[in-house]
Amino acid sequence: MLQLDDNHLRQIQAAKAGNREAFAQLVRSYKDFVYRTAYAILHDGAEAEDVVQESFVKAFLSLRSLRDERAFPSWISTIATRIALDIVKRRQVSWAPVSNSERLPAPSVNSDLRLDMEAALAQLSPEHRAVLVLREVQGFDYREIADILGIPIGTVRSRLHTARMQLRLRLLPPEQRGEPQ
Amino acid sequence: MTCEDMSEWISAYVDGELREAERVMVREHLHHCESCRELAKMFESLSARIESTFMDLSAPPAVEAAIMQQLGWGRQATQGLRLIWVVVCSAALMMALAVGGGLAMGVGGCWRLFRILSHMLRGANLLVIRTVFGQGWLGLAAMLLGMGMVVICVVAIGRVLRQPLDSRLSSP
Numbered sequence: 001m002l003q004l005d006d007n008h009l010r011q012i013q014a015a016k017a018g019n020r021e022a023f024a025q026l027v028r029s030y031k032d033f034v035y036r037t038a039y040a041i042l043h044d045g046a047e048a049e050d051v052v053q054e055s056f057v058k059a060f061l062s063l064r065s066l067r068d069e070r071a072f073p074s075w076i077s078t079i080a081t082r083i084a085l086d087i088v089k090r091r092q093v094s095w096a097p098v099s100n101s102e103r104l105p106a107p108s109v110n111s112d113l114r115l116d117m118e119a120a121l122a123q124l125s126p127e128h129r130a131v132l133v134l135r136e137v138q139g140f141d142y143r144e145i146a147d148i149l150g151i152p153i154g155t156v157r158s159r160l161h162t163a164r165m166q167l168r169l170r171l172l173p174p175e176q177r178g179e180p181q
Numbered sequence: 182m183t184c185e186d187m188s189e190w191i192s193a194y195v196d197g198e199l200r201e202a203e204r205v206m207v208r209e210h211l212h213h214c215e216s217c218r219e220l221a222k223m224f225e226s227l228s229a230r231i232e233s234t235f236m237d238l239s240a241p242p243a244v245e246a247a248i249m250q251q252l253g254w255g256r257q258a259t260q261g262l263r264l265i266w267v268v269v270c271s272a273a274l275m276m277a278l279a280v281g282g283g284l285a286m287g288v289g290g291c292w293r294l295f296r297i298l299s300h301m302l303r304g305a306n307l308l309v310i311r312t313v314f315g316q317g318w319l320g321l322a323a324m325l326l327g328m329g330m331v332v333i334c335v336v337a338i339g340r341v342l343r344q345p346l347d348s349r350l351s352s353p
Contacts, residue, residue: 020254027248035240045241052240056248117234135196136231142198161192164224167231 004070012069015060023063026072027056033073033138034080040133041084043122051087055080077138078148081130088126120170128163135160182210184217191217195224267338274334281327288323 014022038051058079066075134145146153187210193199194207211218
């Protein structure tokens with residue numbers, strides 16, 4: 001997870017006081033963090049970009065309501081995750097993998113493995129994908145994930161387990177899954 | 182507890198999310214069960230693989246400017262603000278020139294009028310008036326006032342035009 005250092009804390013405090021430059025610095029520091037969450041949930045670069053924009057605009061408008069500055073990473077993740085899940089619900093997205101031409105250019109060197117993983121993740125339900133992304137990509141603990149998604153810790157644990165078991169199955173070659181090739 | 186029942190516990194064990202007693206129980210089970218050890222390794226490698234899949238992703242560079250634009254702090258908004266300042270300063274400059282010119286003309290006219298009057302009223306004691314207006318102080322004061330306002334306006338316009346766009350973001 002992105003570490004919250006003293007510099008970030010000062011920026012958050014300054015941004016809460018209305019300092020625009022401090023908020024611009026926060027955007028610079030956290031945009032990739034938010035983008036990764038949104039992209040992993042939505043599996044679409046353009047929509048993930050929209051989520052990043054909307055998340056930071058909402059964050060700026062409600063920054064004064066953030067009491068504990070140290071909670072900023074989970075707070076901004078909560079905003080982004082909820083927006084991303086709302087998009088999933090609103091647009092009734094089909095979770096079949098999108099075509100390569102629609103994808104954001106992947107910066108990863110090992111793009112085959114990356115595309116396999118994205119395709120496998122895309123077949124999970126949005127709820128399972130969200131819990132997996134918050135744990136594995138952003139490194140939140142179960143309590144934080146429960147707070148972000150507004151679900152009990154026990155549900156986080158069972159969803160993570162189910163997501164991992166399903167993902168494991170999806171990553172197997174088709175012949176081992178018992179599916180036609 | 183069967184291996185199937187144990188699976189969810191192992192997932193939480195890999196995440197370090199079990200209480201001490203639960204952790205001991207799972208560790209004991211893993212010690213004796215090879216298939217569950219394999220499952221634990223699979224969970225660990227899956228975590229590493231998911232992390233490496235997404236950790237090198239970064240947001241498109243344009244997203245930052247788009248956020249600033251949505252918040253009304255974008256380049257276009259800043260240019261608009263700059264234009265307003267230039268218009269205001271230019272208007273003040275024109276006003277200064279008009280006031281300065283008007284005062285200079287007015288004082289000059291008054292001076293000529295008094296000279297005419299003093300010729301017409303020869304003998305009248307206009308020494309005080311002539312002393313005050315004859316030195317051209319008011320004309321000088323009007324000119325200095327106009328020049329001062331012009332300098333202030335020119336400096337203000339210069340500052341507005343020289344100020345980098347990004348520094349405007351720091352002003353609340």
